[in-house]
Structure formats: structure tokens, C-alpha cells
Amino acid sequence: MSFDGSFTHAMVQELNQSLATGRVSKINQPYANEVVLTIRANSHNYPILLSANPTYARIQVTQIPYVNPPVPTNFTMILRKYLQGAILKEVTQSANDRVVHLHFTSRNELGDQQELLLIIEIMARHSNVILVDSATDKIxxxxxxxxxxQNRYRLLLPGAQYITPPKQDLDDPFQGPRDDLAQTIRDFPNEEVLATTLQHQYQGLGKDTAAALAAILHKSGTATDLFTKFFAGFNQPTPTLEISPKNKTSFTAFPYPTEGTQESAETLSALLDHYYQDKAERDRVQQQGSVLIRVVRNELKKNRTKLKKLQRTLAETENADDYRIKGEVLTTYLHQVNRGDTEVSLPNFYDNNALIKIALSNQLSPNQNAQKYFKRYQKAKNAVIYVNEQLKITQADVDYFSNIMAQIELAAPKDLVDIRLELQQGGYLRDHDHQKKAKKQKRQKVSKPDQFTATDGTKISVGKNNLQNDQLSLHTAKRTDIWLHVKDMPGSHVIIHDENPSEATILEAAQLAAYFSKGRESSNVPVDYVPVKRLRKPNGAKPGFVIFTGQRTVYVTPDSDVVERLQN
Structure with missing residues (x-):
């Protein structure tokens, strides 16, 4: 289900029950299009996420932790100026549209009371969060x-008059059905056609909601009663996560008719946290790490192209002996070769004197043609050593950047800082912060690995990028600790902080290693484990690269529930 007007109706009621009369205690903008207001109400702190993300726009209470930027944005500073300490009077919805108004009252600089509106418009790529002075309707x-x-209908700029989005000439379903509902059902016996018709008659019906309503209206019973009962479900929601037979998930305010399985959540906000946690996280990583992704993709493309060229060159060097043989045959039978010939066939004494055809340059003498073949033979022979060395280096670069790309795919937004630093240190990414360059820089610290606790209480650390992996495995871990890593694929370094862990702890740590790796979606993933003292980093090796001996291997299937249970 999309965050349509009907779901917005249910969410507004939930927010009102929890937040009304609460006071704003914190305001942060962790991401470009998202604001988090912490509201203290009923002796609890409620972090309210207002997201204008083009794909995941929504409003909800969220328990997902966010990392705030070191310097607040201008929009954050404006919100803090006007809303810090403000009282939230109520949360309202514009008809059944995806526009939510948070009504605040606060004191201005003179101590006078002022009314403010914080409006979130949930409209895909046109989504926005707008602060408005209620007295003047000024933005x-x-x-x-x-x-x-960008928009001729209205301006969304400081000082402009706030104009509501264009209204649709549709009925509010929470005001009851239209008089012609029964006739509409008779006119459109096909559920899909009826669902489309309902979307054109009633405001705020997403595709899933309209389909569910159409399916219910085709059941036996009075159409008006069925319609009223359906929308009453949004006033007393039973938050539901639906998993389709094709393993696609969707969220609804209450159970819709479905062929898939359904799970319930305690609140609508908890439901959205569960649904969006991974999806929104991936989207933020794609946005914030776009430069890193572009750099890594370019390096991968460049090195893979180089690898193919080197492999072709190596294949060509396999013909080196042919050049030598042709040169020797020419030298032996120079008296049979005439200047100006473009080819000649001569007995090959290496092949029972079978004739061998030799191409010649008519610009060169017979002896010069023979010397040309000897030179080509020597060049190809010398190239083998160079090409094999370059193949090894280039393959290592391909593996390195493939590993970084896998780390970005698995990263949380906070992990991108270390990956950016690593690429800057490697000379693949420029540091454009001129102020830092002008000043004497302090060495940037690598962030700490994620911490987990095994069922028996043993501490487990997981590095999320190469710099963390190096720090964890080569400097932080004790020599007697146990190191784990997925076999033959990119992944995190995992350390069990115990010299003699139980089999259960090793399997749990292996679960973490498999989950934070390229094999997250695979089953029966092999994970090597070995004492830290057997690790060695070759001189000049890339960050995160180690070699080891004497490892043992276990096989596990990554399980997000296990990871969540072990997380501190």
C-alpha cells in the first residue's frame, strides 16, 4: 500500500492521541529531505519523522536512530528559532488528502503568543515540509x-503566500458513500474496473485501498453498510504487514483481503519503521553515497576493461614460439626468398619439413623480415612477465573495488564517512573541503565497529568497511580472539572477543559475518574462522586485505531476526 489519504487519516488520529499538548524539545535534519522533531508528551519522548523523500514521503513516530550532520542546515535553524519549546495543539488532515498540518503555539522574541503551522505535503517527488505563520499565511x-x-501555480519560498495544493473535485469517503454507490457496483461488476472508478470518485484512495474496497463491495450485503464498515477500519486500525505469495511486502491500516500472509504491529508508526527501515536506508545510502558509488563504478569499469586487454595480450603471447620458428626458418632459407615478396612457403624443420606459410613485408629485405620475427618473439616473451604482473595487480584492484561496492550496498549512512575517507587516502577521491586544507588537519578518526552480544554474553564486533576492518582485526582485537569472514566473497571482519568461544557463539558470529557480506541473500554461506594471531597483512596491501592459514569453516544461512536479537 502507498501512504494514501486513507492511511494518512489513520496516522493523523494516532499522532493526535500520542502527541497533542506535547512540547518540542529537539529539532534535527539528519537527511536532506527529512526532519525529526522530538516532542515530549505524556512523560515520553516521541521522535516525529517528517519525510519529503520523493519515494518514501511520510509522517510517523520513528524509533530508528539517526546520525545528525555536524552543522545544522538553514531550514533546521529556522525551525529551531520558531518551534523550539513550542506546544503542539493538534494534528489535522486536509480533507482526505495527503496533506497534514501540525498546529503549534509558541512565543516570539517579544514574548507574544504566535500560531504556527508545520505542513507536510506527501506528494511523491513534489513532497515538501513547510513552516507557515498562521496569522498571515506567509511561508x-x-x-x-x-x-x-518550477511551479506556476504557487511559490514555496520564504515570504511567499502559502497556497494549498490544487484540490481534486472528489468526495471525502469518511463523509459517507455517494447516493449512486449501489448503481456504480451494478454498472462495474469487474473488480479492477470498479476499483479504478472508485479512485475517480473518492479522494485519497490508493490503488491497494481501492482494490480492497472493490473486493468488499462485491460481497453480499448492503453497499452503504459495507462501505461505511470499510472506512471505519481506519478509525480503529489494526496495523498489518502483508507478504504476498511473490514475497513482496506492503502495509495497511487493517487487514485487506489477500492471498498472502499477514503480520500485525502494535502501532502504525511501528509498522512503518519495520517496512521502511531497510528500504529507506538503502535510498539514503544511494543519495548520500552517489559520489562514492560513481567513483567506485568508474574504477571498476576501468580496471575490468584493462583486465580484458591484458588477457588478450597474454593470449597473443602464446604465439611467441611461432614467431621464433618463422624467424629461424627464414634465416635458414634466405637464399630462397626474394626481396619484394609478400609471403613465402618454406619447409618447417620443426614439423617434418611440412610447408609453413610466412607473411613478409615487401619493403624489407629477407634478412630484415627474419629479424622482425625474432624481435616480435622477444617482445612477446618479455611481455609475459609484465602482463602476468599487471594481471595480478589489476585483478587485485577489481577485487578491492568490488569489495567497496559491496560495503556501500550494505552500509548505513553513517558508514559512508569511513568509505569516503578511505577513497580519499587512496587518491581515488579528492577532498574538496578547502577550509580543512588551509588549517592544520587533525587525523580523522575511524568510526567504531558495530557491537553485538552472543546469547551466552560473549562480545562480538563487526567492521562495516575496510578502515574499520583493519582497525578491528589488526589493532583492537587480541591475538587470542577469533576472527571470522565469509569465504571467497566481500564481507565484514567479525571478531569474537573470547579465545575459546562455544560452538553456539561461533555459529552466531558466523551469522553476523554472512549477513554483513555479499552473501546476505544466499543460503548455506561458508564462513572461515581462525585465531587473530594467524592473520597477516602483506606489505602494500589495500585496506581490509589480510591473509591467514589454518582456518576452519562453518556453513550458515543469514537471518535478520538473529542479527536483530544479537544487536546491542
Whole structure:
């Protein structure tokens, strides 16, 4: 289900019950299009996420931790100026549209009371978060500035008059059904056609909601009663996560008719946290790590192209002996070769004197042609050593950047800082922070690995990138600790902080190693483990690369539930 008007209706009720009369205690903007307001209400802190993300726009209470930028944005500073300490009076919805108003009251700089609106418009790529002065309807600021060149209908700029989004000429389903509902059902016996018709008659019906309503209206019973009962479900929601037979997930305010399985959540916000946690995280990584992804992809493409060229060159060197033989045959039978010939066939004394055809340059003498073949033979022979060395280096680069790409795919936004630092240190990415260059820089610290606790209480650390892996495995871990890594694929270094862990702990740590690796979606993933003292980093090796001996291997299937249970 999309975050449609009907789901917004249910969410607004949930937020009102939890947040009304609460006070704003913190305001942060962890990501470009998302704001988190912490509201203290009923002796609890509620982090409210207002997301204008083009794909995952929504409003909810979230328990997912965020890492805030070191310097707050201008929009954050405006929100703090006007809303810090403000009281949330109520949360309302514009008809059954995806527009939510948070009504605040606060004191201005003179101590006078003022009314403010924080509006979130959930409209895909046009989504926005806007702060408005209720008395004048003037926009104080917006998370996305929209000028006249982008939208002729309205401006979303500081100082502009706030104009509501264009209204659709549709009925609000929470006001009851239309008089012609029964006739509409008779006119459109096909559920898909009826669902489309309902979307054109009633406001705020997403595709899934309209399909569920159409399926219910085709059941026996009075159409008005069925319609009213359906929308009453949004007033008393039973948050539901649906898993289709094709393993696709969707969320609904209450159980819809489905052929898949369904799971319930305690609140709508908890449901969204569960649904969006991985999806939104991937999207943020793609956005924040776009430069890193481009650099790594370019390096991968460059090195893979180089690898193919080197392999072709190596294949050509396999013909080196042919050049030598042709040169020797020419030298032996020079008297039979005439200047100006373009080819000649001569007895090959290496092959029972069978005739061998030799191409010649008519610009060279017979002896010069023979010397040319000897030179080509020597060049090819010398190239073998160089090409094999370059193949080894290039393959290592391909493996290295494939490993970084896998780390970005598995990374949380906070992990990108270390990956960026690693690419800068390797000379693959420029540091454009001129202020830091001008000043005497302090060495940037590598972030700490993620911490987990095994069922028996043993501490387990997981590195999420190469710099963390090096720090963890080569400097932090004791020589007697146990090191784990997936076999023959990119993944995290995992350390069990115990010299003699139980079999159960080794399997749990192996689960972590498999989950934080390229094999996350695979089954029966091999994981090597060995004492840290058997690790060795070759001189000049790339970050995160180690070699080891005497390892043992276990096989596990990654399970997110196990990872969640072990997380501190």
C-alpha cells in the first residue's frame, strides 16, 4: 500500500492521541529531505519523522536512530528559532488528502503568543515540509524551495503566500458513500474496473485501498453498510504487514483481503519503521553515497576493461614460439626468398619439413623480415612477465573495488564517512573541503565497529568497511580472539572477543559475518574462522586485505531476526 489519504487519516488520529499538548524539545535534519522533531508528551519522548523523500514521503513516530550532520542546515535553524519549546495543539488532515498540518503555539522574541503551522505535503517527488505563520499565511521556510520556474501555480519560498495544493473535485469517503454507490457496483461488476472508478470518485484512495474496497463491495450485503464498515477500519486500525505469495511486502491500516500472509504491529508508526527501515536506508545510502558509488563504478569499469586487454595480450603471447620458428626458418632459407615478396612457403624443420606459410613485408629485405620475427618473439616473451604482473595487480584492484561496492550496498549512512575517507587516502577521491586544507588537519578518526552480544554474553564486533576492518582485526582485537569472514566473497571482519568461544557463539558470529557480506541473500554461506594471531597483512596491501592459514569453516544461512536479537 502507498501512504494514501486513507492511511494518512489513520496516522493523523494516532499522532493526535500520542502527541497533542506535547512540547518540542529537539529539532534535527539528519537527511536532506527529512526532519525529526522530538516532542515530549505524556512523560515520553516521541521522535516525529517528517519525510519529503520523493519515494518514501511520510509522517510517523520513528524509533530508528539517526546520525545528525555536524552543522545544522538553514531550514533546521529556522525551525529551531520558531518551534523550539513550542506546544503542539493538534494534528489535522486536509480533507482526505495527503496533506497534514501540525498546529503549534509558541512565543516570539517579544514574548507574544504566535500560531504556527508545520505542513507536510506527501506528494511523491513534489513532497515538501513547510513552516507557515498562521496569522498571515506567509511561508517562513520550506525544506525544498520551489520557484516560479518550477511551479506556476504557487511559490514555496520564504515570504511567499502559502497556497494549498490544487484540490481534486472528489468526495471525502469518511463523509459517507455517494447516493449512486449501489448503481456504480451494478454498472462495474469487474473488480479492477470498479476499483479504478472508485479512485475517480473518492479522494485519497490508493490503488491497494481501492482494490480492497472493490473486493468488499462485491460481497453480499448492503453497499452503504459495507462501505461505511470499510472506512471505519481506519478509525480503529489494526496495523498489518502483508507478504504476498511473490514475497513482496506492503502495509495497511487493517487487514485487506489477500492471498498472502499477514503480520500485525502494535502501532502504525511501528509498522512503518519495520517496512521502511531497510528500504529507506538503502535510498539514503544511494543519495548520500552517489559520489562514492560513481567513483567506485568508474574504477571498476576501468580496471575490468584493462583486465580484458591484458588477457588478450597474454593470449597473443602464446604465439611467441611461432614467431621464433618463422624467424629461424627464414634465416635458414634466405637464399630462397626474394626481396619484394609478400609471403613465402618454406619447409618447417620443426614439423617434418611440412610447408609453413610466412607473411613478409615487401619493403624489407629477407634478412630484415627474419629479424622482425625474432624481435616480435622477444617482445612477446618479455611481455609475459609484465602482463602476468599487471594481471595480478589489476585483478587485485577489481577485487578491492568490488569489495567497496559491496560495503556501500550494505552500509548505513553513517558508514559512508569511513568509505569516503578511505577513497580519499587512496587518491581515488579528492577532498574538496578547502577550509580543512588551509588549517592544520587533525587525523580523522575511524568510526567504531558495530557491537553485538552472543546469547551466552560473549562480545562480538563487526567492521562495516575496510578502515574499520583493519582497525578491528589488526589493532583492537587480541591475538587470542577469533576472527571470522565469509569465504571467497566481500564481507565484514567479525571478531569474537573470547579465545575459546562455544560452538553456539561461533555459529552466531558466523551469522553476523554472512549477513554483513555479499552473501546476505544466499543460503548455506561458508564462513572461515581462525585465531587473530594467524592473520597477516602483506606489505602494500589495500585496506581490509589480510591473509591467514589454518582456518576452519562453518556453513550458515543469514537471518535478520538473529542479527536483530544479537544487536546491542
Amino acid at each position: 517562513l521556510d520550506a525544506i525544498k524551495h520551489v520557484g516560479s520556474d
